[in-house]
Amino acid sequence: MAIGLIGIFVSLALLITLAYRGVSIIIAAPIAALVAMITSGMPLLATYTDIFMPAMAGFVGSYFPIFLTGAIFGALMLFSGYATDLANTITRWLGPARAVFATVLTSALMTYGGISVFVAVFVMFPLARELFRVADIPRRLIPATIALGILTFTMTAIPGAPQVQNIIPGQFFQTSTFAAPALGIVGGTLVFLVGMFWLEFRKKQLMRAGESFNDITTLETKYGRGADLGLTADNAPNGHSNSEASSEATATTTATSAVKAPVTTRKEIDYGDEDLPVAATTTQAPLAPTNHFFPFIPLLLVFIVNFSATQFVLPNLDWSVLEDDAFGGITLSDRSATWAVILALLAAIISIVLLNIRRAKELWQAFVDGTKNSLQPIFNTASEVGYGAVIASLAAFTIVRDGIFGISSNALVTSAVSTSVISGVTGSASGGMTIALNAFGEDLRNMAVDQGISMEVMHRITSMASGGLDSMPHNGAVITLLMVCGLSHRESYKDVFMITLVIPTLVTAALIGGILLIG
Template sequence: MILGLFGILLSLALLITLAYRGMSIIIAAPLCALVAMLFSGAPVLVNYTDTFMPALADFVAQYFPLFLTGAIFGKLMTVSGYATDLATVITRWVGSKRAMLATVLTTALLTYGGISVFVVVFVMFPLARELFRQAGIPRRLIPGAIAHGMLTFTMTALPGSPQVQNIIPGQAFETNTFAAPGAGILGGTVIFILGMLWLERRKRSLSAAGEAFPDPTDAERRAVAAAARTQSAGPGAAVSSSQPPRTAAQPDADQAPALTPPNHLVPFIPILLVFVINFGCTVLLFPAMDWDYLGDYETSLGERSGVWAVLCAMLGAILSILLLNIRNLRRILSEVTQGAKDSLMPIFNTASEVGYGAVIASLAAFAIIRDGIFGISENALVTSAVSTSTIAGVTGSASGGMTIALNALGDDLKAMAADQGITMEAMHRITAMASGGLDSMPHNGAVITLLLVCGMTHRESYKDVGVVSLVIPVLVTAALIPLVLAVGAF
């Protein structure tokens, strides 16, 4: 048993290391599961085919439509120019000098509007880059501003968020995405305010130290990139050192989005539709319908309403973009295929982590970890938050960690909550918020992607990403638990 426990811990450490070094989780997760199985003496082949793969497939089967529609929606918002127009309108409202706030609000709108966090990164960076350049804000703060808008209050706290992190708890607790709206709004508001205070403080500090948009590190970065291009091009190759390195998602300076004021608020229509349709299906339409036939499918409205409502909302938003751009329908439709392709890597990364978690949970040594988690507190709300946050931190994934935790402990947590008089709505909201904290460790896939797209290193920008998306959400969630226990879900 001790050797098996060591194997689990070793596999976790290996998973973190491989993810941090950039290995795809699709490969790293089964390799790390293999390490745990070998130390536990568990049969390898049957665990892979009968434990790892079914868990992976089940996650894909449940959530692929959400990842697919979210990625397509994000692509259509980009090619239609609506994402740029949103940034322009918001910048006009808050003022060009508040580019930081404009970036956070635009990112938050896109995330709350249903675009997957993995897609929002690519949508937002060109916009944020231009906003920060015009305002002279240090470039190293771009990842922190985008992370604050997409990985915090809009992802897990605000009621009705169509992100998968707010849908997964509904599958376990038979709740919907609007569970505990008061607690979610309160927690989300505090997270937003504290995050903005930190980012503004950092902006003043860096500006006082002489940093502007062309960070002092840019010169060094250009020199390194130029040397690399020279080496790869071969002797005698002419390479200009005046151009900074770019990622695939990073346009040339002369290709930066032109933030000219739009003459309408049409871009807000698809975002608004996501909320309206999601709310309407959840609160009005679905409860009024007859779902007796669901018993034939061994499911219930409580288990599926969250997914179905968000799926209807995303389809409605996509249809609205197509109708609003009917004159350019052929060009718009040509991007749907690319949007579909963009959904594959994020969902299979997460599903592979879920498969890894299923293997770990099946090992005999996992009982020690399980008992240790339940020994932390006798309160269901605290236990759910701690287990979800811990596993999300280890795997570097909010959705993956929460799925693993709820698959392994969900039934016990429901029973504990029922015995203690804790509502499932409270369990939903706290569990969702707890997933969005420690998940933002340096090896988190979204964090790595964010820094890569922005052309920043962990050393340059992770401090701000970590504070706004890890430290603040963890502290706010911890402070919210006793309030919910005292007054109940609200």
């Protein structure tokens, strides 16, 4: 048992190391699982084919439609030019003087509107860079500013968020993406306000110290001023996946300025160092929006259709057919969160096509690229889920389980701790939450029922807990965000750490404390 427990921790360390070194999670997860199997004396082939693979396939089977529709939607927003036009419109409304707020607001609107976090990164960076340049704000704050909008309250807290981190708990607690709306709004507002306070504090602190936008960065020192990494999902670090795991659509576009469109010819830029990524490529120019209100329509549809399907449409339909053995005995509550988001994303996709019906043939490339690029993100996360299933099957895992449940007898605390810790280890909010709920979900449900805790509250706290410790340095979204912005961990991770890890974790802990206090 002791050797098996040591093997678990060694395999976890190996997984973190491989992920941080850029090894694809699809490869790293089974390798790390192999270490745990060997030290525990498990049959290697049987464990891989009958534990690892079924868990991996189960995740793909449950969430592939979300990744696919989200990928296509993101690609269409980019190809139609709506994403860039949306960012520019909001910027014009607020002005460069509110550069930090404008960046956070635009990023949040995109992700809450259904655009994947990675798509938002590639759209927001050039805009934020221009805003920060005009306002002469130190550029090291760009990653944290974008992160506040895409990796915190719109990912896990605000009710109705169509990101996968807000969908997964519904499968275990039979809840919708609008679970515990008041709690989610309070938590999301706190994360936003404290995050804005930190960014404004750091902006003033750095500017008082004499730092400006034009100060040379670490990468400029290494590769020369003016170097543009031009990262896309095609050349971002392999295997890095967070809510991030749905970065699918960005392979078709470049990081562009707030005004200029992406390059439309394939090319490579030689930076003289093989460690730098190849410059971005695209096969098609984005279309120019003819009406600045149009980009808001798909985002509004995501919310309206998601809310309507959750609250009115789906509950009022006859679902007696689900009693058939062919459907495995599921109920509407088991699938409503997933179905509502799929319908919402489909409605948004259709709206973009209809608004650009005369250019439908040109938009076809977005469908092709979105479909292709939905595959790696979901298989990255699914591979982590397979790894978690192997660990949970080991005899030594009972010690880990007892340790987690020994922290507190309260279901909320136990769910938050287990989700946070495993998300931190895997560097993935969605992967960590799925692993934790697969291992402890039934026990947590029973504990919550016995303690009179609402399943909706369990949903919201578990979702928010996944978006804290996941933002460790090896987190894929963090690494990609820093690389897109051309900044190093040393320069910008301190602020990203505060925005995406410390603040969400403290707010989640405060909410749990408030719930326990009020009862």
